[in-house]
Amino acid sequence: MANILVTGTSRGIGSAILNALAGHNVVGHSTRGGDGQIAADLASEDQTRALWWEAMGRLDGRIDVLVNNAGIFEASAIEQGDDAWTEAWERTMRINLTASAELCRFAVLHFRENGGGRIVNVASRAAYRGDSPQHWHYAASKAGMIGMTKSIARGYAGENILAFAVCPGFTMTGMAEDYLESRGGAKLLADIPLGRVASSNEVAETVRWLAIDAPASATGAVIDVNGASYVR
Numbered sequence: 001m002a003n004i005l006v007t008g009t010s011r012g013i014g015s016a017i018l019n020a021l022a023g024h025n026v027v028g029h030s031t032r033g034g035d036g037q038i039a040a041d042l043a044s045e046d047q048t049r050a051l052w053w054e055a056m057g058r059l060d061g062r063i064d065v066l067v068n069n070a071g072i073f074e075a076s077a078i079e080q081g082d083d084a085w086t087e088a089w090e091r092t093m094r095i096n097l098t099a100s101a102e103l104c105r106f107a108v109l110h111f112r113e114n115g116g117g118r119i120v121n122v123a124s125r126a127a128y129r130g131d132s133p134q135h136w137h138y139a140a141s142k143a144g145m146i147g148m149t150k151s152i153a154r155g156y157a158g159e160n161i162l163a164f165a166v167c168p169g170f171t172m173t174g175m176a177e178d179y180l181e182s183r184g185g186a187k188l189l190a191d192i193p194l195g196r197v198a199s200s201n202e203v204a205e206t207v208r209w210l211a212i213d214a215p216a217s218a219t220g221a222v223i224d225v226n227g228a229s230y231v232r
Contacts, residue, residue: 001025002212003059005052007103008070009037012173013122016204017069021211027055029070042070042099043091052106062114065211066107068100068145069122075134089137096141101148108152108161116160120210121149122203123222125169129230142167146222153220162219164210169226170197194227 002024008014009028018028029051033039038058040051056063072095076088104119111117126135127142145165152163169192189195203225210223224230 002064003062004065004067004211005029005055005059005063005103006067006069007042007051007100010034013168013171013200013203013207014069016200017067017207020201020204020208024212025059027058029055042095045099045102048099048102049106052103056110063107063110063117065118065120066103067120067122067207067211068103069207070099071096071122071141073135073138075132076137077134078136092137093141093144096138097144097148100145104148104152104163108156111156111161112159116162118211119149119152119161119163120207121145121163121165122207123149123165123167125167125224125226125230127167128232149222150220157216157219160216162214162216164214164219165222166203166206166210167222167224167226168198168203169224169229171203171225172197172199192227192229194229196227198225198227 004021004024004026006014006017006026007029009018010030014028018026028037029040030037031039031041038051038054040047042048072092074088074092076085078085100121107117107119123145124142126139127146131139149163149165152161206223206225224232
């Protein structure tokens, strides 16, 4: 039975990850907390740090797996004012990438003292394929997450510290449903050979496998869950 911290568990993929990891000791997180989740705003460095240490306390001082799932997907047009565009860029980078990096750093330091552990970062198809003209920052943040994951895998495998990433395409969550509708709905589905978007449960099962069952030799792997809409 593993001790696991999962960020962004209030809904969608994060909620499905909690269900997929039933039977393990799992601490979830959301911005507002509730339902046993730790409250922390990842836009705040102090709250991100506090999240790690509160999770450590709830899990009796040992975390075996970190799952970075929390993230935002907010449109930002280049036509808006300079300050507003830069603010949107930095907010997305802070929440999607920097907070994940801070938690990964805590995890690696902790794993070094406890015989190893696993990190699973939930990135996006956008890391490789890019995204819409209003989502440069989102694509860049997820590409950064992939680079970070591979660096951790290469740097610490000898210490039994394993790192993996999952790259969903469109996933049927509230956030994705709104975006799908705004981009044309059925027309957008024509770009997905499978003919449908992924379910949250499909992504969650991929995360569960990497967190618990994937062989150590798979460290550094990135698994796509996008219905063949982007094949590398």
